Amino acid sequence: xxxxxxxxxxxxxxxxxxxxxxxxxxxxxxxxxxxxxxxxxxxxxxxxxxxxxxxxxxxxxxxxxxxxxxxxxxxxxxxxxxxxxxxxxxxxxxxxxxxxxxxxxxxxxxxxxxxxxxxxxxxxxxxxxxxxxxxxxxxxxxxxxxxxxxxxxxxxxxxxxxxxxxxxxxxxxxxxxxxxxxxxxxxxxxxxxxxxxxxxxxxxxxxxxxxxxxxxxxxxxxxxxxxxxxxxxx
Amino acid sequence: xxxxxxxxxxxxxxxxxxxxxxxxxxxxxxxxxxxxxxxxxxxxxxxxxxxxxxxxxxxxxxxxxxxxxxxxxxxxxxxxxxxxxxxxxxxxxxxxxxxxxxxxxxxxxxxxxxxxxxxxxxxxxxxxxxxxxxxxxxxxxxxxxxxxxxxxxxxxxxxxxxxxxxxxxxxxxxxxxxxxxxxxxxxxxxxxxxxxxxxxxxxxxxxxxxxxxxxxxxxxxxxxxxxxxxxxxxx
Numbered sequence: 001x002x003x004x005x006x007x008x009x010x011x012x013x014x015x016x017x018x019x020x021x022x023x024x025x026x027x028x029x030x031x032x033x034x035x036x037x038x039x040x041x042x043x044x045x046x047x048x049x050x051x052x053x054x055x056x057x058x059x060x061x062x063x064x065x066x067x068x069x070x071x072x073x074x075x076x077x078x079x080x081x082x083x084x085x086x087x088x089x090x091x092x093x094x095x096x097x098x099x100x101x102x103x104x105x106x107x108x109x110x111x112x113x114x115x116x117x118x119x120x121x122x123x124x125x126x127x128x129x130x131x132x133x134x135x136x137x138x139x140x141x142x143x144x145x146x147x148x149x150x151x152x153x154x155x156x157x158x159x160x161x162x163x164x165x166x167x168x169x170x171x172x173x174x175x176x177x178x179x180x181x182x183x184x185x186x187x188x189x190x191x192x193x194x195x196x197x198x199x200x201x202x203x204x205x206x207x208x209x210x211x212x213x214x215x216x217x218x219x220x221x222x223x224x225x226x227x228x229x230x231x232x233x234x
Numbered sequence: 235x236x237x238x239x240x241x242x243x244x245x246x247x248x249x250x251x252x253x254x255x256x257x258x259x260x261x262x263x264x265x266x267x268x269x270x271x272x273x274x275x276x277x278x279x280x281x282x283x284x285x286x287x288x289x290x291x292x293x294x295x296x297x298x299x300x301x302x303x304x305x306x307x308x309x310x311x312x313x314x315x316x317x318x319x320x321x322x323x324x325x326x327x328x329x330x331x332x333x334x335x336x337x338x339x340x341x342x343x344x345x346x347x348x349x350x351x352x353x354x355x356x357x358x359x360x361x362x363x364x365x366x367x368x369x370x371x372x373x374x375x376x377x378x379x380x381x382x383x384x385x386x387x388x389x390x391x392x393x394x395x396x397x398x399x400x401x402x403x404x405x406x407x408x409x410x411x412x413x414x415x416x417x418x419x420x421x422x423x424x425x426x427x428x429x430x431x432x433x434x435x436x437x438x439x440x441x442x443x444x445x446x447x448x449x450x451x452x453x454x455x456x457x458x459x460x461x462x463x464x465x466x467x468x469x
Contacts, residue, residue, distance in 0.1 A: 035399045040372030074371055085398060086320060094391075131249050135274030160397050161319070163273045163427055165465040190400055193468070233400035 001064050003028045003184045004049070004152055011044055018044040019055070022210040026152070031178060031185040033199035033216070035192075037229050040205040042188045043085055046057035046154050049186075051075050061150070076105045078181055081145040082122030082154035085188070091130035095121055095140050098129050112147060118180075119143045122226045135161035146177070152184045153177075159191040167191055171198045192230065196220060204229065236263035238296075239421050240285065240389055247277075247284045254280040256445040257293065262389065265467050266420040267415055269432040269453075271466050272442035278425040279319055281442065282391045285423070286307070286316040289356030298388065311339050314381035319393040321374050321426075323381070324365030329358055330375055344384070351380040354410050370429035374405035379407070383414065390414075392424040396431070404428060408435050429466035433457055441466070 002025035011019040019041045028033040031219050034042050047053045049060055051072040060067045062078055070078055081102070091096050116122040119139055124132065129140055138158055145153055155174070159167045167183040171194050178185055189195050195202060197214040204219060205227045212219055219225055240262040247255040255277045262268045272278045283289035287304040287408055295302040297312055300377060309316075315336075324332050337344045352359035355376040361369065366377055375395055377378075382390055396404040408431055426432035433439060433453040441449040441462060449462060456462045463469055 037370075038372040038398070100380060127252075131252070131277040131439070133279065135398075143390060157398055161274050161394065161427065163466055164429060164468040167275055168468070190398065192401060221454075229400055231405055 002026060003030075004062060004186070005046065006049065007059045007061065007190055009045075009055045009060065010147040011041075011047055011048055011055050017152070017208050019048065021058070022205065022208070023058075024203040024213060025211060026184050026186055028184055029178065029182070029183075030200045031174065031198050032197040033202035034186060034188045034205065034206035035118060035190070035195055035202060035219075036211075039207075040206040042182060042205055044083060044208075045205070046156055046186075046188065049154065050080060072079050076148050076150075079106075079149070079151035081105075081148045082194040083138065083141040083145050083156050085135070085143060085156040087128040089137055089140055089144070091128070093131070095129055095143075096125040098140055099143045099180075106148040106150075112156075115143055115147055119146070129169050133161065135166065136217050138162075144176060146181065149151075149181075150183065152186065154186045154188075154228050156188045157190065159189055160175065164193075167194050170194065171182060174198050193217035216218070235267055239263065239264045239266075239298060240423065241294075241296040242281070242285070243294040243296070243311060243397045245281075245284050245291055245295060247280050247289045247291040249280075249289070254445055255291070258284070258442070258445070258447055260440050260447060260450070261425050262421050263437075265415065265419055265421055266438070267424065267436050269429075269436035269439040270425045270442060271427075271429050271432065271439055271456075271462070273465070274311055275444075275454070276442040277445040278442055279393055280445075281394050282316060282425060285391055287312060287357065288316070291340075293399075310385060313388035314346060314387070314391060315385045315387035315389070316391040317378045317382050317393060317395070321378040322435065323366045323369075323377050327366055328363055329366055329369070329377055329407075332381050333358075333384050335376060336381035341387055346352075346441065347384050347386065351383050354414060355380050355384070365443075367461075371378065371398045372406075375399060375407060376410075377402075379410070387420060390420055390422045392422060392426075394425055395426045396426060404431060411435065429462075433467075 009022050064126040204217040204225050212222045212225050238261045242260050244257045267396040272277045286309045287306045395407050439456050440447050
């Protein structure tokens, strides 16, 4: 049984169909990439899974049970945590306090201090989050998400603000983290080098519909994906 | 290199007790597109902020032959438009109102300038009454650039235009930058993590590490540099 099943989900905002009968899943321990053009519905899918949005149709199941009866605040206790595309930290708070919020949400077993060492933020722990470079703020969000002890981690564009070399390190880190914390990871990302190197499977959305899904190699050579998204084979 | 439009001489900047720039020297010539590369935290964003006066700085910034005061409004009036990381559009306002705000320092010929912006970014015209926050990421970046163009700047400071954008959209943004450079004669100082693309469009580039320029040169020279290839280009 997959850990996460998004089953025929539709979500409309007025006349705009953000998700149109989308289905995909993630098996335990998988890293699953979710890619597609801007406005394709990737972040909407994250918002449906984390219950910020209620779908108009379809179901989302986690460990075989529907998530739709869980309140947004209960999602983290079910074992799902996330980061945000545009960084949603408590800006005035220190790094360590941001991470403590994550731990508080679900009594994470990891100590906050250990976690800060793990993500290499310990030396910055008393700095206000808002003062840090963009890429570092993304790492604080990751630490906050990990602190709740999730089984499923949703990462929304974690490579933002990172150089090529740092993105490579992030790829290695995501894989190590999956092993160390027994995670399943759902990854929205435009950095194709990262997605194609870390993901076990990739799903592609375009205009709210799933247009492809498969291994990175299959997706990369898919004509429709190249036209809608990649632009050039790569 | 053409006549220099912007010169930074030994510029330092800090956030409270933390020093972010340790003496950066760089120039942007008239009509040039110059890229700034570097790891997260190297000081790229701070370099742009030091120019626009949105961070405390020491050292000299010369623009168009004159010393530039460290006041953001003076910078804007002098002809510098700063498009910050994350775009900074007014999400509650319409596309049209965002564009009008871009022309705030002048308030004349708004319609003509908007027509120019729509020529570069046709989707903005279709969505002129739409709330900016409801645009896709690519359209928001277009709006941020369009709003900057409304000020008729001589110099555009661009902070990671590719952030959060699909590969096909990033390529389009850089194509438009080239066109604006050619047709409007503006100069561009762009911070960009997609180094391959940035070097393809830039005449020259600077690489920052821990608040200092460690490598500079033409795009060809940088592409041939072993450490730049390894860290920023990946081949």
